[in-house]
Amino acid sequence: MSASFQIDKEVDPLFIEGSDIEETINTTAILNIDILLLGETGTGKDTLAQRVHHLSGRRGSFIAVNCAAIPESLAESQLFGVNSGAYTGAMQSRAGFVEAAHLGTLYLDEIDSMPLALQAKLLRVLESRGVERLGSTRFIPVDMRVIASAQHSLHTMVEQGTFRRDLYFRLNVVHIQLPALRDRRERIIPLFLEMIQQEANHFGCPTLPPPSGLLQQLLCHPWLGNVRELRSTAKRFVLGLPLLSTALGSRQETAMSLKARLQQLEKALIEESLLRHDHCVDSAAAELSVAKRTLYYRMKQLGISLD
Structure with missing residues (x-):
């Protein structure tokens, strides 16, 4: 018989932000x-x-x-x-x-x-x-x-x-x-970055920044296993294991237009930078090497809130 147990860290409570x-x-x-x-x-x-x-x-x-x-x-x-x-x-x-x-x-x-x-x-x-x-x-x-x-x-x-x-x-x-994770793609990169930090701490590995090509693959992937699959991908990245070509980068995953993919990537990077700097626009703009006014404009265009 199952008994009381602790929260499973393998699957994060999904998408609390921006939802009811x-x-x-x-x-x-x-x-x-x-x-x-x-x-x-x-x-x-x-x-x-x-x-x-x-x-x-x-x-x-x-x-x-x-x-x-x-x-x-x-x-x-x-x-x-x-x-x-x-x-x-x-x-x-x-x-x-x-x-x-x-x-x-x-x-x-x-x-x-x-x-x-x-x-x-x-x-x-x-x-x-x-x-x-x-x-x-x-x-x-x-x-x-x-x-x-x-x-x-x-x-x-x-x-x-x-x-x-x-x-x-x-x-x-x-x-x-x-x-589903594919319905909240703006959360994919922030979740992945958080997961690789957690897994690096768990395994005692250095935290390496993921290449931009991988981030684009993450955004295009259908994620049929949702956050559980994303967590496994983060573990493989931290451990230096192949990310499985059958799991990422399939041609069937690239139906999204190039403009939409780039916007999602830009939105995810801005949100992650704001989160890292406690939503300080000045610090995020400096890190991203863009003018503060430009960053505010892109945030408005991409629907990014400071709340």
């Missing part, structure tokens, strides 16, 4: 309401779920359940617990994930992979906020916060009949969509 995710988390974390996190693999759903639990102040543990990894034949006993003698091989009574989340948070990762039959039983548990172990009729109340995550659109799955409509509406009290 931060406001939503700060508003809802302390409330005893369920949250549904949607986003592609690697966008930081696990990390965000742990952050909500940390901010909630709940006294219990953060219990993570990978719904895709539980064998269907064992799912009920692992989720709801079992009494001794409930079935052949059940030698002793034990609690399930739901009971373990008492006073804490139950995180249902990849709930879109849960079989329909199990969804119905989970719905009853969520509505009653309690569980009956296999082989028992005793109801055990559970005080828990529920966070669920999915890679696919649950609304679409409901329409296709592969996800229960009632469970979807039960979970969808607060809905947070985490954007």
Whole structure:
């Protein structure tokens, strides 16, 4: 059974800047309401779920359940617990994930992979906020916060009949969509520069500035693995390993016009310089070797704010 654990540093909480995710988390974390996190693999759903639990102040543990990894034949006993003698091989009574989340948070990762039959039983548990172990009729109340995550659109799955409509509406009290990395390309270079600094410190390696050609490749890459893939690329860069031609620089990644790529590169470099100089325009202009008036003009054209 999974227990409480620390935030995974492999996947950063994605794109808090410039979005309403931060406001939503700060508003809802302390409330005893369920949250549904949607986003592609690697966008930081696990990390965000742990952050909500940390901010909630709940006294219990953060219990993570990978719904895709539980064998269907064992799912009920692992989720709801079992009494001794409930079935052949059940030698002793034990609690399930739901009971373990008492006073804490139950995180249902990849709930879109849960079989329909199990969804119905989970719905009853969520509505009653309690569980009956296999082989028992005793109801055990559970005080828990529920966070669920999915890679696919649950609304679409409901329409296709592969996800229960009632469970979807039960979970969808607060809905947070985490954007893909390719949809926030202005964050790619600042995140990458921050990651190579972190990885260099971790491995005890010198921090080398990435060549401009690599930065352009980073901007053009589709990042199907999102921040997790970017983190792996930063590790390989720091360790001097090949960045895998199959992972970067594919011709299919260069559909963006040259003007758009250059603007994204310029925006990322200006933002990174401003961040490094605590948003002091004078210092950033000096570092970038441009006039202060010119820098202000380019910031306005590129939509860069000092906030």
